[in-house]
Amino acid sequence: MAVYKKVETREAPSGSKGILHWLRDNLFSSPLNSAMTVLGIALLLWVIPPFIKWSIIDANFVGHTRADCTGDGACWIFVRAKLSMFMYGFYPEAERWRVNLVYLLFFVVIAAFKFLKSNGFKITIATLYFIVAFILIRGGYFGLPEIDTNKWGGLMLTIVISAVGIVGSFPIGILFAFGRASSLPIIRSVSVTYIEFIRGVPLITILFMSSVILPLFFPEGVTFDKLLRALIGITFFQAAYIAEIIRGGLQAIPKGQYEAADAVGLSYWQKMLLVILPQALKVAIPNLVGSFIALFQDTTLVLIIGLFDLLAMVQLTGSDSHWLGFETEGYVFVTIIFWVFCYSMSVYSKSLEKRFNTNLK
Amino acid sequence: MENKNDVIEIRNLNKWYGDFHVLKDINLNVKKGEIIVVAGPSGSGKSTLIRCINYLEQFQEGKIVVNDIELSEDVKKIKAVREDVAMVFQHFNLFPHLTIVDNLTLAPIWVKNTPKKEAIATAMEYLERVGIADQAKKYPNQLSGGQQQRVAIARSLCKNPSIMLFDEPTSALDPEMISEVLDVMIELAQEHRTMVCVTHEMGFAKKVADRVIFMEAGQIIEENTPEEFFENPQSDRLKLFLSQILSH
Ligand SMILES: Nc1ncnc2c1ncn2[C@@H]1O[C@H](COP(=O)(O)OP(=O)(O)O)[C@@H](O)[C@H]1O
Ligand SMILES: [Mg+2]
Numbered sequence: 001m002a003v004y005k006k007v008e009t010r011e012a013p014s015g016s017k018g019i020l021h022w023l024r025d026n027l028f029s030s031p032l033n034s035a036m037t038v039l040g041i042a043l044l045l046w047v048i049p050p051f052i053k054w055s056i057i058d059a060n061f062v063g064h065t066r067a068d069c070t071g072d073g074a075c076w077i078f079v080r081a082k083l084s085m086f087m088y089g090f091y092p093e094a095e096r097w098r099v100n101l102v103y104l105l106f107f108v109v110i111a112a113f114k115f116l117k118s119n120g121f122k123i124t125i126a127t128l129y130f131i132v133a134f135i136l137i138r139g140g141y142f143g144l145p146e147i148d149t150n151k152w153g154g155l156m157l158t159i160v161i162s163a164v165g166i167v168g169s170f171p172i173g174i175l176f177a178f179g180r181a182s183s184l185p186i187i188r189s190v191s192v193t194y195i196e197f198i199r200g201v202p203l204i205t206i207l208f209m210s211s212v213i214l215p216l217f218f219p220e221g222v223t224f225d226k227l228l229r230a231l232i233g234i235t236f237f238q239a240a241y242i243a244e245i246i247r248g249g250l251q252a253i254p255k256g257q258y259e260a261a262d263a264v265g266l267s268y269w270q271k272m273l274l275v276i277l278p279q280a281l282k283v284a285i286p287n288l289v290g291s292f293i294a295l296f297q298d299t300t301l302v303l304i305i306g307l308f309d310l311l312a313m314v315q316l317t318g319s320d321s322h323w324l325g326f327e328t329e330g331y332v333f334v335t336i337i338f339w340v341f342c343y344s345m346s347v348y349s350k351s352l353e354k355r356f357n358t359n360l361k
Numbered sequence: 362m363e364n365k366n367d368v369i370e371i372r373n374l375n376k377w378y379g380d381f382h383v384l385k386d387i388n389l390n391v392k393k394g395e396i397i398v399v400a401g402p403s404g405s406g407k408s409t410l411i412r413c414i415n416y417l418e419q420f421q422e423g424k425i426v427v428n429d430i431e432l433s434e435d436v437k438k439i440k441a442v443r444e445d446v447a448m449v450f451q452h453f454n455l456f457p458h459l460t461i462v463d464n465l466t467l468a469p470i471w472v473k474n475t476p477k478k479e480a481i482a483t484a485m486e487y488l489e490r491v492g493i494a495d496q497a498k499k500y501p502n503q504l505s506g507g508q509q510q511r512v513a514i515a516r517s518l519c520k521n522p523s524i525m526l527f528d529e530p531t532s533a534l535d536p537e538m539i540s541e542v543l544d545v546m547i548e549l550a551q552e553h554r555t556m557v558c559v560t561h562e563m564g565f566a567k568k569v570a571d572r573v574i575f576m577e578a579g580q581i582i583e584e585n586t587p588e589e590f591f592e593n594p595q596s597d598r599l600k601l602f603l604s605q606i607l608s609h
Binding site: 254256257259260261262263264265266267270274275278279282356 | 412415417440443444447448450452454455456457458467468471472516517520
């Protein structure tokens with residue numbers, strides 16, 4: 001009988017683990033890769049120190065007027081002085097608590113979603129939230145003074161436009177996606193025509209059309225809120241993209257799912273909403289969030305029809321005669337805000353994907 | 362219906378896919394409680410035939426009467442037929458985004474408005490019967506093929522159907538899982554539900570079938586009791602078919 005002697009496991013050879021190993025594998029795996037790494041480091045060295053010098057070391061943080069900005073660096077005093085304009089536009093100062101309350105409620109709702117199991121509850125709460133948010137921000141009910149939409153501006157307006165665009169375009173997009181997959185030729189061709197028409201036109205055109213052409217369809221004297229027109233335009237614009245993304249998701253669903261849903265006796269709408277759509281959305285989450293991020297950025301286009309979103313607010317305040325020449329600081333600030341929002345959406349999308357993953361093994 | 366005992370009556374059924382004549386003048390009557398096995402080479406139209414019975418497929422000519430309801434495009438009639446006709450598929454077709462128990466309760470809750478508690482209790486009963494109750498909270502992809510098919514059978518049982526259609530329920534399974542599914546089907550066969558099974562499991566056919574039907578190229582070529590079907594095939598085509606499946 002063979003006798004086996006126990007041999008101790010050897011240490012892994014140095015270089016197959018640790019930071020050196022990681023460096024070699026990821027940054028210096030080939031001559032080209034090494035060259036890119038060196039080039040990349042050089043680029044960073046060239047860009048970052050001057051930026052830090054400008055934005056922090058030489059920057060001015062304290063003071064109230066442009067006279068306090070003495071150094072060569074950034075004048076963050078400008079951003080501080082105009083911060084409330086960036087955040088709320090011309091929304092009256094005394095009423096801004098209403099906007100803040102809407103923000104706060106948003107996080108309350110998100111937290112509540114974590115504990116709610118029933119989808120029905122979630123939909124009810126989300127609907128209620130939007131009604132409450134509308135009443136709070138616009139006012140005119142329950143003794144809240146009405147704030148005209150031309151006073152809305154800054155980040156708050158950006159968020160309003162994106163939120164309405166996202167929430168409004170979603171169900172419309174779903175309907176058009178179903179329409180495009182419908183077996184009824186009329187519904188199908190209406191959906192295809194709509195989707196392809198909208199996708200062939202830039203958002204700017206849609207915004208111009210909704211602000212200039214839409215009113216022509218209404219009798220003279222009927223004034224139609226400028227923001228509302230933009231919201232309608234953006235919602236229907238975004239809906240076409242959502243429809244296409246969801247169609248992609250629908251195509252990933254095997255025929256057997258439709259058949260099983262039919263066979264257990266579900267109606268068309270039950271089949272689509274309870275069986276097909278949840279699976280299609282799961283597939284579509286990354287693209288959907290990508291599209292919502294794009295929409296969030298595209299809202300900046302509303303400045304061309306005279307709405308003052310965050311970016312427009314920077315332009316406006318930058319031309320304030322007391323603060324000429326500080327737009328750069330404003331734009332850097334806007335960049336950071338946009339990045340924070342878009343990155344958060346992206347992270348949230350990752351967590352959604354994980355949550356809805358039922359392909360567990 | 363011509364015969365009071367018939368729960369399925371198929372008369373002169375013809376169906377085309379474009380120019381392709383997939384079902385040719387099919388006539389078939391199934392009595393209450395009868396167990397029919399449909400066999401035949403791949404592509405002969407077996408699936409298409411049984412999918413016509415719950416109107417997953419439309420047809421151009423002929424008529425199908427199920428439980429005294431004549432099938433047509435009328436959504437109400439289709440719904441009424443489907444309420445009493447269950448189907449089990451080759452690839453299970455469980456809903457992957459729902460847990461096992463939710464797969465079972467979906468239709469009762471939404472179609473029949475059964476209270477959730479009651480639906481869950483019924484679902485657990487059927488899962489118990491197919492031996493999967495302990496997996497109720499899992500998702501379909503966490504189960505083996507045989508387990509998934511047993512769940513699919515339990516799902517189809519939840520509406521307590523009087524007619525069950527099986528479309529090759531074991532042919533997508535690994536060999537060692539076939540018997541666990543057949544055992545469940547044999548048990549069902551003893552409950553006097555009407556069953557139409559497309560299957561090549563000849564042991565199953567011999568054990569429970571009242572009649573075996575042989576299809577080829579969209580036609581029913583031969584129809585007989587299991588004993589005669591296997592021992593005394595009439596057509597050359599069936600003899601060849603039997604020799605092919607028995608040589609496996
Ligand atoms: N949707 C379809 N369109 C066109 N041909 C089809 C379709 N479904 C099935 N067929 C054809 O009809 C024939 C019968 O199919 P099927 O009923 O699935 O056969 P079986 O179940 O006996 O293997 C096959 O030749 C198949 O290619
Ligand atoms: Mg088949």
